[in-house]
Amino acid sequence: MENFTPWSALAGGALLGLSASLLMLFSGKVAGISGIIGGLLAPQKGEFTWRLAFAVGMVGSLFLLKPFSIDLPDLVSQPSVYIILAGLLVGFGTRLGNGCTSGHGIIGLGRFSKRSIAATSVFMIVAALVVLLRQQFGVL
Amino acid sequence: MLKVIIALISGILFGAGMIISAMVDPTKVIAFLNVTGNWDPSLAFVMGGALAVFTPCYHLLIKKRSHALNGDKFSWTSNTKIDRTLLSGAAIFGAGWGLAGFCPGPAMASIGGGSTTIFIFIISMLIGIVLAKQYLQGRLPFIGRRKKGCAV
Numbered sequence: 001m002e003n004f005t006p007w008s009a010l011a012g013g014a015l016l017g018l019s020a021s022l023l024m025l026f027s028g029k030v031a032g033i034s035g036i037i038g039g040l041l042a043p044q045k046g047e048f049t050w051r052l053a054f055a056v057g058m059v060g061s062l063f064l065l066k067p068f069s070i071d072l073p074d075l076v077s078q079p080s081v082y083i084i085l086a087g088l089l090v091g092f093g094t095r096l097g098n099g100c101t102s103g104h105g106i107i108g109l110g111r112f113s114k115r116s117i118a119a120t121s122v123f124m125i126v127a128a129l130v131v132l133l134r135q136q137f138g139v140l
Numbered sequence: 141m142l143k144v145i146i147a148l149i150s151g152i153l154f155g156a157g158m159i160i161s162a163m164v165d166p167t168k169v170i171a172f173l174n175v176t177g178n179w180d181p182s183l184a185f186v187m188g189g190a191l192a193v194f195t196p197c198y199h200l201l202i203k204k205r206s207h208a209l210n211g212d213k214f215s216w217t218s219n220t221k222i223d224r225t226l227l228s229g230a231a232i233f234g235a236g237w238g239l240a241g242f243c244p245g246p247a248m249a250s251i252g253g254g255s256t257t258i259f260i261f262i263i264s265m266l267i268g269i270v271l272a273k274q275y276l277q278g279r280l281p282f283i284g285r286r287k288k289g290c291a292v
Contacts, residue, residue: 013161051147063252072252087262087268092236096226114222119226123230123234
């Protein structure tokens with residue numbers, strides 16, 4: 001528990017909630033990141049520009065935070081094959097399951113959606129199992 | 141135009157939230173998922189903070205409205221069925237998330253760092269998304285046809 005950071009986690013989380021509320025209240029859109037990326041790959045009329053603007057904002061946020069000495073962490077290097085496999089699974093799974101940690105984990109849970117409660121439970125449990133296999137049993 | 145500006149502001153808030161909360165740190169994500177090991181519960185507070193803001197906003201401000209402030213319809217799905225497609229998708233996503241500690245939001249917020257790892261992850265994720273669309277439309281060889289998915 002030595003790296004426990006509840007306050008920055010709460011503050012960052014509150015920003016995510018604020019973002020999702022703003023986008024939905026104003027324009028009725030779900031701030032689900034996998035859905036936004038998926039929509040950029042298969043553009044629909046009237047649904048492309050706002051998604052692009054959201055994506056630009058997400059990427060740009062780093063440069064707005066840097067003057068306040070907030071930066072990305074150094075990444076621990078992992079074999080590329082894990083990164084590629086992880087990317088494929090995340091992309092495939094989020095489209096099949098219609099959402100990720102944001103769409104299901106924040107907006108869906110906040111709306112008390114049964115689908116999102118089920119999806120969030122499943123991806124949390126499976127992710128924890130994968131970590132358990134790797135960390136405790138040295139598999140993978 | 142206002143819709144685009146609101147989306148841009150929401151995107152900035154979302155990206156900032158990902159970075160400030162440390163969701164962008166795969167080590168932190170893995171430490172959160174490592175329930176039986178040296179567990180770091182921080183990321184539960186990210187979800188807690190997000191839900192503490194979004195849940196009341198949704199139930200008190202948004203739910204009772206017939207349309208969004210700009211006149212558009214709300215784009216959530218009316219689908220309430222928990223089917224095999226949803227659950228297998230969530231399981232596949234969970235496996236990928238647990239493997240490397242990246243999910244789509246943090247990966248997007250990390251692009252500006254210029255890391256090759258993030259680049260490789262995002263390209264693979266885009267390929268995964270395209271493959272899923274093909275699969276849902278029954279266009280992948282070797283796997284049977286499935287009905288089309290819809291938004292969350």
